[in-house]
Amino acid sequence: GIYVQIRNITFKERKKLKNHFVLGFVPFGGCFEEFIEPFISEMKILEKGKIMNIQGRTCLVIASLGDITADLPQGNDLVGVKRHGANKVCRTCNTAKDSLTLNDLDLPSVSRYHHQTDKQFEEIFAASTITERKKIATQYGLRLQPTILDQLRWERHLQSPHDIYHVTAGKVLRFLKITIDALSPEGKVEFISFWKSFEYPRRWQKLPNPISHIDSFMMSDCLRLAMMLPFILNRFLKTKHFKQSELDKLRVRTGVSRNNLAVKLWLRCWILMAKTMAIAFKHSFTEKDYIELQEYFENLPNLHVNYHLVQHARNYATLLNTSVETKEMVHKIFKNSVLRTNRKNIDLDLLKRYNTLFAMRYLFDGGIDS
Numbered sequence: 001g002i003y004v005q006i007r008n009i010t011f012k013e014r015k016k017l018k019n020h021f022v023l024g025f026v027p028f029g030g031c032f033e034e035f036i037e038p039f040i041s042e043m044k045i046l047e048k049g050k051i052m053n054i055q056g057r058t059c060l061v062i063a064s065l066g067d068i069t070a071d072l073p074q075g076n077d078l079v080g081v082k083r084h085g086a087n088k089v090c091r092t093c094n095t096a097k098d099s100l101t102l103n104d105l106d107l108p109s110v111s112r113y114h115h116q117t118d119k120q121f122e123e124i125f126a127a128s129t130i131t132e133r134k135k136i137a138t139q140y141g142l143r144l145q146p147t148i149l150d151q152l153r154w155e156r157h158l159q160s161p162h163d164i165y166h167v168t169a170g171k172v173l174r175f176l177k178i179t180i181d182a183l184s185p186e187g188k189v190e191f192i193s194f195w196k197s198f199e200y201p202r203r204w205q206k207l208p209n210p211i212s213h214i215d216s217f218m219m220s221d222c223l224r225l226a227m228m229l230p231f232i233l234n235r236f237l238k239t240k241h242f243k244q245s246e247l248d249k250l251r252v253r254t255g256v257s258r259n260n261l262a263v264k265l266w267l268r269c270w271i272l273m274a275k276t277m278a279i280a281f282k283h284s285f286t287e288k289d290y291i292e293l294q295e296y297f298e299n300l301p302n303l304h305v306n307y308h309l310v311q312h313a314r315n316y317a318t319l320l321n322t323s324v325e326t327k328e329m330v331h332k333i334f335k336n337s338v339l340r341t342n343r344k345n346i347d348l349d350l351l352k353r354y355n356t357l358f359a360m361r362y363l364f365d366g367g368i369d370s
């Protein structure tokens, strides 16, 4: 599904389901460029400005692309950067694959810059043979051609931030799996018993069992559990709850000498995770918050995207401003209604439902047909 949001409305309005507009659905295996072409042509007109009659008043309407958010492989496609198989896989910087998590990355000097990428695309285009083109493209970690979005006015590397929900929930899920795998059978039993008896906020739906149902965890489940996990672990976690082999591994990797210190370190990591989340999802940032966010990220297990999140936060004021959690909800509504169609022409059926829904909302909001 492809959704559009209008940016010059308040954050509160922007988060409403009704302010997520569906452009349409690209069928599995369908061509995105072909699908998006009409939208791009209209955006080109809007970039120049178009005179429209809005509620009886003549207005000049100007619009352009604010930012795009997509899952990792598709996000790279939209920017024109190769997917994860390549040597340079980051859509924001030029760091080679094997040094993505080095501690002393100097971001300004390794960043990708729009004008440089333009030149690199020109270089690829100018090469005389296809082999040569592929070679240069690989060297820069770019696709053979710029994407269709490049026909619009945008800064491809700055206007393609990573989504904080996906990034954080993905990290939590990974760490949760690692933690559970590292527990001994006794540790697992204890974990589940403390997890069950924990006093969760009343309003929360019951979380799925993190050991037996980890694969059906949704993003929101991950984030909720991550908030509580430091408290749950703190209530019982001892050396005996871990597999000895896992503690040995951790001690070797961190240089910690004693088992109980290794367990503390594990717990500390979950605490950091929870604290980082608290800052990352803030509705507004002070200068101190940006600095704190950076410090937390530096202390968390190194993941390349951490480096860029602080920059995204500064570019867009907060990370929530470019997050897509409401879009995920809208998407879920559509996904659920797929089950109620005969699946012959899914996008038409979905769009019909969407139109009806929209018309009803319009009427409920007091709109009239002129």
Ligand SMILES: [Zn+2]
Residues within 6 Å of the ligand: 090, 091, 092, 093, 094, 095, 304, 308
């Ligand atoms: Zn990067």
